[in-house]
Structures are given as C-alpha cells and as structure tokens.
Amino acid sequence: MTGRSWSPSTIAALIAAAILLTAGVLMAIYQERLYSGQQVKSVREQAEILAASATAAILFGDHSAAQEYVDALRTNPELLGVAVYGANGRLMAGFARGTQLPERLATPQVDPGPGYIDIAVPAGSKGTRAGMVLLRAVTEPAERRFIRYAGLILLVTMGALVIAVLSLAQAQLSRRHQQLASVNARLHDEMEERRKTEDALRQSHKMEAIGQLSGGIAHDFNNLIMIVKGNLRLLRRKLGEDHVPAATYITSADEALDRAAYLTQRILAFSRRQPLTPQRINLSALAEGLSELLRHSVGEKVEISLRLNSAWPILCDINQMENVILNLAINARDAMPRGGRLVIETSDVSLTRPPPELESQNFLPGDYASLTVIDTGVGMSEDVRRRAVDPFFTTKPQGKGTGLGLSMTFGFVRQSGGYLMLESAPGKGTAVTILMPRNQEEAE
Amino acid sequence: MRLRLPMLALSGLIFAVNARADVSLEYAVKAAYIPKFIPFITWPDAAFAAPNAPVTICVLGADPFGGKLEQTAGELKSGDRAIVVRYLPAPDASVSCQVIFMGKGDETIAEGALDAVKGKPVVTVTDSGLKAHGMISFVVAANHVRFDIDEAAAAQGGVAISSKLLGLARAVKPRGQP
Numbered sequence: 001m002t003g004r005s006w007s008p009s010t011i012a013a014l015i016a017a018a019i020l021l022t023a024g025v026l027m028a029i030y031q032e033r034l035y036s037g038q039q040v041k042s043v044r045e046q047a048e049i050l051a052a053s054a055t056a057a058i059l060f061g062d063h064s065a066a067q068e069y070v071d072a073l074r075t076n077p078e079l080l081g082v083a084v085y086g087a088n089g090r091l092m093a094g095f096a097r098g099t100q101l102p103e104r105l106a107t108p109q110v111d112p113g114p115g116y117i118d119i120a121v122p123a124g125s126k127g128t129r130a131g132m133v134l135l136r137a138v139t140e141p142a143e144r145r146f147i148r149y150a151g152l153i154l155l156v157t158m159g160a161l162v163i164a165v166l167s168l169a170q171a172q173l174s175r176r177h178q179q180l181a182s183v184n185a186r187l188h189d190e191m192e193e194r195r196k197t198e199d200a201l202r203q204s205h206k207m208e209a210i211g212q213l214s215g216g217i218a219h220d221f222n223n224l225i226m227i228v229k230g231n232l233r234l235l236r237r238k239l240g241e242d243h244v245p246a247a248t249y250i251t252s253a254d255e256a257l258d259r260a261a262y263l264t265q266r267i268l269a270f271s272r273r274q275p276l277t278p279q280r281i282n283l284s285a286l287a288e289g290l291s292e293l294l295r296h297s298v299g300e301k302v303e304i305s306l307r308l309n310s311a312w313p314i315l316c317d318i319n320q321m322e323n324v325i326l327n328l329a330i331n332a333r334d335a336m337p338r339g340g341r342l343v344i345e346t347s348d349v350s351l352t353r354p355p356p357e358l359e360s361q362n363f364l365p366g367d368y369a370s371l372t373v374i375d376t377g378v379g380m381s382e383d384v385r386r387r388a389v390d391p392f393f394t395t396k397p398q399g400k401g402t403g404l405g406l407s408m409t410f411g412f413v414r415q416s417g418g419y420l421m422l423e424s425a426p427g428k429g430t431a432v433t434i435l436m437p438r439n440q441e442e443a444e
Numbered sequence: 445m446r447l448r449l450p451m452l453a454l455s456g457l458i459f460a461v462n463a464r465a466d467v468s469l470e471y472a473v474k475a476a477y478i479p480k481f482i483p484f485i486t487w488p489d490a491a492f493a494a495p496n497a498p499v500t501i502c503v504l505g506a507d508p509f510g511g512k513l514e515q516t517a518g519e520l521k522s523g524d525r526a527i528v529v530r531y532l533p534a535p536d537a538s539v540s541c542q543v544i545f546m547g548k549g550d551e552t553i554a555e556g557a558l559d560a561v562k563g564k565p566v567v568t569v570t571d572s573g574l575k576a577h578g579m580i581s582f583v584v585a586a587n588h589v590r591f592d593i594d595e596a597a598a599a600q601g602g603v604a605i606s607s608k609l610l611g612l613a614r615a616v617k618p619r620g621q622p
Contacts, residue, residue, distance in 0.1 A: 056608040059480050065612060125483035125606065126523045 013167030017160030024156030028149040036139070040110065043119045043137040046073070051123035051133040054084055058092060058123050059130040066093035073135075080116050081136040087129060096136070105132045115139060200360035203386060210391060211411060215271025218264040225264065229257050266404045269320070270391055270411035276317040278416065280439055283321075283346045283371045284308035290322055294329050294344075301339030302332075310346035310369045314436040316416045324409045328373040328432050331405060334396065335377025335430060343374040348438070357421045367438035368418075374431045380424040388422055409434075468510065473589045474582055475512040478545060478569060481580060482522045484609035487542055488602045491565040498526040502541035504557055505549050507531055508571070535560050544578075545569045551576060565602045579603065583614060590614040 050069060057065035066084045070093050073082045081101045083094030089106035099116065111118040113136075120134045140148075236250050268274040287308055295304055325344070332342050347370050354363035380388065380395075387393045391407040413420045417437050424430040482499055489495075499522050503513065517527040532539060535557045544566055546554040554576045558568055568578025572589075579598045583590050593613040598605050610616050 053608060053611075056484060056606070056612045059483070060477065060612055062612055125608065127521050128480075128483040 010164075010167045010171050013163045017163045020156055020160050020163075024153060028152055031149070032145060039137065039139070040117065040119065043078075043117065043135050044110075044121065046076075046079075047119050047121045047133050047135040050082070050084075050135070051121050054133065055123045055125050055130045058084055058086055059125070059128070061086060061092070063093055070094055078138050079135055080138055081134075083134040084123070085132040085134065087131050089132070092131065094134075099136060101134065101136065105134055108132070112139070197360050199386075200357075204360055207389065207410070211271035214267045214391060215273040218267035218271065219273060222261065222264040222268070225257055225261050229254065229261075232257070263404075266408045267391070269408040269415075270404060274320075274412070274415070276320060276412075276415065278315045279318050280313050280315055280441070281318055281321070282310065282313050283369050283436065284310045286318065286321060287325060287344050287346060287371065290325055293326065294342075297326060298329055298333040298342060302336055302342050303340070304329075304342045304344070307343065307345045310348050310371070312348045312367060312369045312438040314369050314418075315439045316418075316436060317412075320412050320416075324412060324434070325371070325373070327405045327409060331432075332373055332375035332377060332430070335375050335379070340376040340429075342376075343372075345372040345374065346370065349435075351435075355421060357423075358419055361419065363419065364437070367440075368435040369438055370433055370435050372431055372433040374429065376429045379426045379428045379430055380422075381426050385422050385424050389420065470584065470589060471508050471510070472512055474571070475509040476516050477582075477589070477591070478513060478543070479517040479520045479527050481567070481569070481609065482520065482527055482543070484606035485522075485567055486604040486606075487565050487567075491542055491602075492525075493540060496524045498528045499542045500540060501527065501529045501543040501545065502539060503529065503531050503545045503547070504535065505533065505547055505553065508547045541566055543567045543569060545571070546574065546576070546578065547571045548573050561601070563600055567598065567601075567603055579605070580613075585614070593617070595619050 050073065054066050054069040056062075057069060070082045070084055073079055074095060079097075080099045081094065081096035083096075083101045083105070084092045085105045086092045089104045091101070091103050091105075094101055105120055107120070108122055109118065109120045111120075115138065116136050117139050118134060118136050120132050123130045123133050232250055232254055236247065239246050239250075265274065287306060291304070291306060298304060329342060329344075336342075348367065349370055350367050351363075352365050354361070354365075384395060389406045389410040391404055393407075410420050413434055413436075419435040421433040421435070422430070423433070478501060482501075487499075501513065501517060503509070507513075514529045517529050520527055530539060530541070532541075534553070537560070541561075542565070544557060544561060546557060546568065548571050551574065554570065554574055558570075558576055558578060561568060567580065570576055570578040570581040572582040572584045574581070577592070577594060579594050579601070581592050581594070583592060591613055592615040593605060593610055594617040595605060595610065596617050596619050599619045
C-alpha cells in the first residue's frame, strides 16, 4: 500500500461524512421550510383574531376602536405593521414601524416582500364583508437564518471531520502495522540465517576437532602398525617358509594389518595429515585422463558426460585428486541404482565473496578452478547433507562403505587449500563441487 | 385577543352629528347602523319561517329615514338571509319581524309594542329621546350617534348579541341583572 492510496475504510468514512453533511443540510432546509410555514400560519392566526375582534369597529366605521384593537398588537416585535381597511378598501387605522403600509386594500393576500411578509385577511360577520386586516411580519434575513443553523452545520461538519481524521489515522496505523510486520519478518529471516551460519560454524569446528583427534590417534596407530608389521616380517623370516601353519597365520595377520594401515591412511587424509606431493596440474586434463577408468567404474547403466572448461592450473597431489574424483563418481553411481546421468564439470571462477555454503569457513576470495560431480540420483535430505562429511557416517548398508570417503575428500581438499560444497535435495540428485585455488606461479 | 375596554366610546365616528342638527344626517347614520347590527345577532331558528327566510326590519309608525333604510339594508346580508324592510303603522302580530324599530312619537305605542314582543326573539331598537328602551337604544351624545345594549332583555327573548357588537356599545346592561 502506498502512502497516497485511499483504503476502503477511508473511502467509506468519507462517504459517511458526506451523507452526514447532506442529511444535515437537508434537515436545515426542512426546518427552514417548516419554520416559514409555521410563521405564516401564526401571523395568519393573529390576523384572523384581529379581524374577528375588529369586525364591528370596521363595519360601524369606528376608527378609534379599530385603532385600539390595532394598538394592542404593538407589543409584538415581529410585526412591522398592522392596518385595518374599511369596506371601501380605505385605510382606517394602523401602525407601521419603518415601513410604508398600502393606503388601499380590498383583497385577501399573502405577499412576501423584502424582509417581511404581508398577510391580509377579510374581516366580517355572517357573510357580511366589513373590510380587511393586514399584518406585516418580519421575516428573518438569510444571515440570521444561517446563524440559526450554523450551530447544526458546524456540529455535523465537525462530526464528518472527526470521522475523516479517524479513518485517515486508521489507514496510517494499518500502514505502520504492515511496515512493522515486514520488518519483523526480515528480522526472523536474519535470525534464521544466523542460526544456520552458527550451525555450519559448529559443524566446521566439530570437523576440525574430530580431525585433530583422529589424526593424532591414526598417526600413532600407524607407527604401531608399522612396528607390528616389521616384527611379523622378522618372524616370518625366522620361521622360514616351511612352517606352513604359522605362515598362514602370519599372512592373515599381515593382511589385517594392511587393512588397518589403509584405514589409518584414510583417517590421516581426513585429518589433513597425510603426506602429499603437490604438483601443478589442470583439473580438466586430470578428469579427461580419468574418463576411461570412470566409465568402467560406474558401469553401463550410468551415462557419463564431461564438460571441461577449466584452464587454470592448480597445485595438488595428483594421485589423491584422482582418488577423490573416482570416489565421488562411485558415490554418484551408488546413488543411481537404476542408472542415470553423471556429469563432471570443470570451470574457472573468480570469487570476491564466499558462496553461501562457505560463509562460515575462512574463505579467501580469489581465482578458483572448480570441479563438480553431478548425478541424477536419489539425493540427500538436509539432515544427511549436513552430516555427509562426518567421519564414519554412511547411508550405505553395513560392510559396504567405511563412511570415510567424503571425510577423506574433505580433509584432502582442505589440506590442499581448497573447499568442498554439497548441494542436494531428496529426489533431485546431488552436486559435489571442489574449489581449488588457482596456482599463480608462472608456467615453466 | 379580546378587548375588554369598558364602554368603548365612538369618539372617532365620521358620522358626527354637526351643530346645525341636520336631522336627515342623524337618521342617515341610524339607517346605516340598523342593518349592520344584524350580522352580530343570532336568532333562534324558530324565529324564522324558513332556513333562508329574510331578516325583516319592521319600522313602527312614521318612517324617519326617508327611504334610506331600504338602501342600506339592501347592501347587506346575514349569512344566507337577505335583509328586508317593512313599514307598520301599528303593531301587527301577523307580520313576522326579527327587528322592530320604534321611532320618536307616541311613547305608549312604543311601550305597548315592547310589551307585546317581550320574551320573544325580536330585537327591539328604540330611537333616541324615547323613555322606553329596547334591546338596542340609540343615544346622541356629544354630537355623536351611539347605542346602548340591554343584553339581559335580549337573552330573555332568546337572542344572542355578539360580543364584538357589545364592544362598540356606549353602555351594556349585562345578562343576569334585573
């Protein structure tokens, strides 16, 4: 609603005010009509009374008696003049105040003049016409009449104004209310956003803590595994290959140790403590080189398409990055048990501000090469999405996954100075994006 | 509004009788008065032979008006009734009169006539100078023709005289007084 528009209630109030005003004016006009009618009636009655009482005086031509009857009306200030006319129409008796009465009058009449009204009635008895009686009564001037109704008009106008002002105030109030409501809604939005950011920050801290803890454990554990492994090798050498039963046990233990070493390796990757050998590469070239392997890995039901547009070089451990891409492709495949489309996309982006998902992390603005793995699979709920990189969190059946795939990816990417983003919704597929900082060194 | 001015004087009358005592002027005034009384007088219905029968003014004895009375009577009406004049040399019971005028002359005739119609709905008008007084009696005072009204006698005859006329009389003998 804009400030200029009229709300329906304002219009209704103005209409009501107009009706009130019209009604007031009509009432005043009606009152005025009634009043003039009553005045004419009242003057006529006085004239008739005078005519009745003065009839004999008129008929017998008794001027002084007629004058006495007339003089009795002098006390009435509303009468400007009173006159009695004989049968011949001649003025017999009368008085006038600041006005000129006619000299002759023979016919009854009601004759309005300027500021007065003449009312003439016949005087007579039993059909005998004795003469005429004339009363000239003051009619109120227009301004006096207006003043009489001014109070009423003022009151009605005030009422109308009050209604108008109240309705305008009401409109103003509702406008304010709407503004307040919108401000409140914005506040709620901001609070919600802040809550999300805090959640993300907490998650980030949690990952950091878990990474440090598990990284420390895995590091020491790895050393222990190496000692056990070395000792097993010595034991095997001491016993010789002939000791078949012992050799079987030793092989079995050795294999278990290998699995344990693999696990600790992954935990180290997640906790960003794995030894990396960064090399200058281009993500598009890397993905291109992997495409054959990827096709074998995801099977025939999944169609792979590559959109490789990144040209900027990055610095990272090539083997680990290949592992990451393979890992993401396998995850995508698992999300599409009935087949679907897998898109691997690379591009170059210059970011001056962090993408929404990365706001809580210490994002460094700059040039990035991005790699996105998109599937048309089952997608993830928001809850799952948020926990997806937690170590040992998996949606795969028991024994199918370690729950370390994405954690490791996350750890590796962060260790390499990049960022990981997950975008997904149930039934809408998943997009995993890796942002790697552009390597600014001059090419050799 | 009813004026109760005592003994309203007809001082302003234009029909003033001047000092030379012109008899014909005095009777001209009286001739003008007599028919004018009639609109202020109400007779019982029984006083008339028919609803629209005329009001008859009977002039007893000699005619002092010189024919003027017929003229003034002819100009007036009382309701639907016309006003006519008849001349009677002597009281005549066979003639229906609503007004009897008794002029100056024989007192005994006047008294006899007054007695004859006493208690009847006949308005008796006596001329000035007569000892006998009818319901309305003319007087001449200060060169003006005036009249007195005996309302008691009128009430006795069943005749009502309007207060408007009473207001103009020089003196009124009200009802209820002997």
